[in-house]
Amino acid sequence: MTDKKTGQRISRRQALRRGLRLGAGLAAFGVASGRFRRAAADAGKVVVRTGGGAYEEALRKAIFEPFTAATGIQVVPFATNVAKLVAMVESGNIEIDVADLGEFTTVTFQNKGALAKIDKSKFTRTDLADLDPVRDYYIGENTYATVLGYNKDAFPTKHPQSWAEFWDVSAFPGTRMLEDMGAEYPNLEFALLADGVPMDKLYPLDVPRAFKKLRAIRPHIAKWWDSGAVSAQMLASKQTVLGSIWSGRIQALVDANAPVAIEWNQSSRQLQTLCILKGAPNLDNAHKYIDFALQPKQQAEVARLSGYGPINRKAFDHIDAATADKLPTSPQHLKISFATDASWWVAHRAEIADQWQSFLLGG
Amino acid sequence: MSQSSPFVPATAAAMGRRSRRPPLALCLLLPALLLLGFVFLYPMLDIVLRSIAAPRGGVSLAHYGKIIAQPAYLRVFLITFEIALSVTVATLLLGYPLAYVLVTARRGIAAAIMACVLLAFFTDVLVRTYAWLVILGPEGALNQVLRALGSAPLNLLYNRYGVLLGMCYALLPYMVLTLYSVMRGIDRNLLQAARNLGASDWRAFRHVFLPLSLPGIAGGSLLVFILAIGYFITPRLLGGAGDQMIAMVIEQQVELGVDWGFASALAIVLLALTILGFLLYDRLVGLKSLFESKI
Numbered sequence: 001m002t003d004k005k006t007g008q009r010i011s012r013r014q015a016l017r018r019g020l021r022l023g024a025g026l027a028a029f030g031v032a033s034g035r036f037r038r039a040a041a042d043a044g045k046v047v048v049r050t051g052g053g054a055y056e057e058a059l060r061k062a063i064f065e066p067f068t069a070a071t072g073i074q075v076v077p078f079a080t081n082v083a084k085l086v087a088m089v090e091s092g093n094i095e096i097d098v099a100d101l102g103e104f105t106t107v108t109f110q111n112k113g114a115l116a117k118i119d120k121s122k123f124t125r126t127d128l129a130d131l132d133p134v135r136d137y138y139i140g141e142n143t144y145a146t147v148l149g150y151n152k153d154a155f156p157t158k159h160p161q162s163w164a165e166f167w168d169v170s171a172f173p174g175t176r177m178l179e180d181m182g183a184e185y186p187n188l189e190f191a192l193l194a195d196g197v198p199m200d201k202l203y204p205l206d207v208p209r210a211f212k213k214l215r216a217i218r219p220h221i222a223k224w225w226d227s228g229a230v231s232a233q234m235l236a237s238k239q240t241v242l243g244s245i246w247s248g249r250i251q252a253l254v255d256a257n258a259p260v261a262i263e264w265n266q267s268s269r270q271l272q273t274l275c276i277l278k279g280a281p282n283l284d285n286a287h288k289y290i291d292f293a294l295q296p297k298q299q300a301e302v303a304r305l306s307g308y309g310p311i312n313r314k315a316f317d318h319i320d321a322a323t324a325d326k327l328p329t330s331p332q333h334l335k336i337s338f339a340t341d342a343s344w345w346v347a348h349r350a351e352i353a354d355q356w357q358s359f360l361l362g363g
Numbered sequence: 364m365s366q367s368s369p370f371v372p373a374t375a376a377a378m379g380r381r382s383r384r385p386p387l388a389l390c391l392l393l394p395a396l397l398l399l400g401f402v403f404l405y406p407m408l409d410i411v412l413r414s415i416a417a418p419r420g421g422v423s424l425a426h427y428g429k430i431i432a433q434p435a436y437l438r439v440f441l442i443t444f445e446i447a448l449s450v451t452v453a454t455l456l457l458g459y460p461l462a463y464v465l466v467t468a469r470r471g472i473a474a475a476i477m478a479c480v481l482l483a484f485f486t487d488v489l490v491r492t493y494a495w496l497v498i499l500g501p502e503g504a505l506n507q508v509l510r511a512l513g514s515a516p517l518n519l520l521y522n523r524y525g526v527l528l529g530m531c532y533a534l535l536p537y538m539v540l541t542l543y544s545v546m547r548g549i550d551r552n553l554l555q556a557a558r559n560l561g562a563s564d565w566r567a568f569r570h571v572f573l574p575l576s577l578p579g580i581a582g583g584s585l586l587v588f589i590l591a592i593g594y595f596i597t598p599r600l601l602g603g604a605g606d607q608m609i610a611m612v613i614e615q616q617v618e619l620g621v622d623w624g625f626a627s628a629l630a631i632v633l634l635a636l637t638i639l640g641f642l643l644y645d646r647l648v649g650l651k652s653l654f655e656s657k658i
Contacts (some may be wrong), residue, residue, distance in 0.1 A: 082621065083617050085624070088622055108621045112621075226611075227599070230496075237497075237501075237503070239500055239521075350618075357436060357607070358433065358438075360607060361438050361439075
C-alpha cells in the first residue's frame with residue numbers, strides 16, 4: 001500500500017489506525033450535524049418544496065430572503081420532483097412543510113389525503129379577499145399560461161388570433177406543434193375552442209369531440225412537445241411556425257429577440273399553488289410562510305423575476321404597465337383567457353392517458 | 364480454450380480448497396448480498412406488490428387487464444423492442460470495425476480513436492441529445508451543409524431516424540469498449556499461425572478472430588440491448604409520435620399521473636418480456652457464449 005502524499009509504503013497497522021481515526025471523525029461529525037439540525041429547527045425553519053431552477057431563484061429573492069429578514073425563520077428550499085414527494089408521503093417520513101406545486105399535483109395529493117388544511121385564521125399579512133382561488137387545502141400562488149405562439153417571419157402581416165384560425169391550415173400554412181400528455185396534459189381545450197365551443201362552456205370537456213378535432217390537425221403537427229425546452233427550441237429554430245407553448249418559455253424567447261410573438265387570446269391559465277403537507281414538522285412556520293408569500297409586494301416581485309402572473313390582485317399596484325403586459329393574470333389577459341379545471345383533469349387523467357396513447361400511434 | 368490449459372487441475376484444486384471454508388466466502392459475499400437485497404430485491408418486490416394492489420386493499424389484476432385491453436400499450440412495448448433491437452444491431456455493425464481498428468492500429472492512432480469514443484462516454488446524455496437537436500434540425504448544421512452542396516434537406520428530427528441516431532451515438536461506447544476488452548485478449552499469434560498455414564486474411568479473420576471475439580459480440584449486444592430498452596430521454600427529445608418507448612410511458616405515470624400501480628404493472632411486463640427475450644437469446648445463441656469463446 002502506498003501513501004499518495006509521501007510515496008512511502010505504509011503498514012497495514014498504520015492503515016488500520018488511519019481508517020479508525022477517519023471513522024471516528026465521521027461518526028463525530030454525524031452526531032454533531034444531527035444535533036445542529038435539531039438546534040436549527042428550534043430556532044425556526046420552514047422547508048419549502050420547489051421545482052428548482054430559475055423559478056426557485058426568483059422565489060429566493062422575492063420571498064425566502066425577505067421572509068427570513070422579517071421573521072427570523074430560515075427557509076430551506078428542497079428541490080424535488082413529484083415522484084420523490086409521493087414517496088415521502090407514502091413512507092410517512094415528511095421532511096417538507098410547504099409544497100410549491102402545480103394545481104394538478106396539488107389536487108392529486110389532496111385526493112390522496114396527503115395535505116393539511118390551511119388554517120387561514122393564522123394569517124395576519126395577506127388579505128384573502130384579494131386572492132382567488134382560496135381552497136381548504138391550497139391557495140393559488142401564481143399563474144402561468146399556455147398561449148398561441150407564432151413565428152413573426154412566417155406571419156408578418158396577419159397571424160392566427162384564435163384556435164379556430166390555428167386549425168385553418170389553408171389561411172395559415174406551416175407546420176405546427178401542440179402539447180403532449182408527457183408535458184402536462186394535451187390541448188383538448190384548444191381543440192374544442194377551435195371546434196366552436198365557447199370559452200366559458202368548456203368543462204366538462206367533450207373528450208371524443210376534442211380528439212376528433214385533434215385528428216384533423218394531426219398531419220400538420222411536427223411534434224407533440226413533451227417538455228417546455230423542446231417547444232421553445234422548435235419555435236426558435238423555425239421547426240414549427242405555430243404552436244401552443246407555455247407563456248414563460250415564449251416570453252424568454254421574445255426577451256432574447258427571437259422572431260416570435262404571443263397571441264394571448266383564448267390562452268389557458270394554469271395555477272401554481274401553495275399547500276402544506278400533512279405531518280409537516282414546522283406547521284406554524286408553514287402558515288407564516290404562506291401568509292408572507294401571498295402579500296402583494298412579494299407577488300409583484302416574483303412576477304417581475306419569473307414572468308408568472310400574481311394571484312393577489314393588489315400586486316398589480318406594484319407592477320409597471322410594461323411588465324403587466326407580459327403577465328398571464330394582468331386584467332387585459334384575464335378577460336380573454338380561461339382557467340384550466342385541474343380537478344376535472346385529475347379525475348379524468350387516467351382514461352385520457354389511454355386514449356392519448358392510441359391517438360399518438362395513429363388511433 | 365481454458366479446458367485445454369495444463370494449469371486447470373491446479374486451479375480447480377486451489378478453488379476446491381478455498382470453497383471448503385464457506386464462512387470466509389460468505390463474509391466476502393455478504394456486503395454485496397445485503398446491498399442487492401436492499402436496493403434490488405426489496406424494491407422489485409415492492410413493485411410487484413404495487414402492480415397487483417387494489418385501490419381499496421386486496422389484490423387485483425386490473426392494471427394488467429388494462430395493458431392487455433389497450434392495444435396502444437402493447438404497441439409501445441413492440442416499438443420499444445424494435446428500437447432496442449435496431450440500436451443493438453447498428454451499434455454492433457458500427458462498433459465491431461471500430462474496436463477491431465482499436466486493437467490493431469498503431470498506438471497513437473488507437474489512443475486518438477479511444478479518446479473520441481470515451482469523450483462521447485463522458486458527456487452528459489442530455490447535453491448530447493440537445494446537441495443532436497441543433498445538428499439535425501431543418502435549419503441545423505447538417506442540413507446547412509447539405510443545402511450548400513445542393514442536396515435536398517433531410518428530415519431526421521422527430522422521427523425514427525433521429526431516435527436511432529441519438530441512441531446509437533449514446534450507446535456505441537458500451538459496445539466498443541466491451542468488444543475491445545475481448546479483442547485485446549485474443550492472441551494475435553493465432554492469426555499469424557493461420558496465415559502461415561495458408562489461410563487468406565479474410566479466412567483467418569472468419570475462422571479464428573471472429574469466433575474468438577464472439578463473447579464480446581454477445582456481451583456488447585446484451586449490454587446495449589438492455590440499456591436501450593430503458594431509454595427515455597433520447598426518444599422523448601428526438602422522436603415523434605410513433606417513437607414512444609415504454610420508459611416514457613412509465614415516467615409519465617409516475618410523475619404526472621401519480622398512478623404508481625399502473626406504472627409498476629408496466630415495469631413488470633417489461634421485465635417479463637425482457638426475461639423472455641433472454642431465454643430466447645439463450646436458446647438461439649446460448650448464454651454460455653458470454654463467458655467462453657468458440658473456436
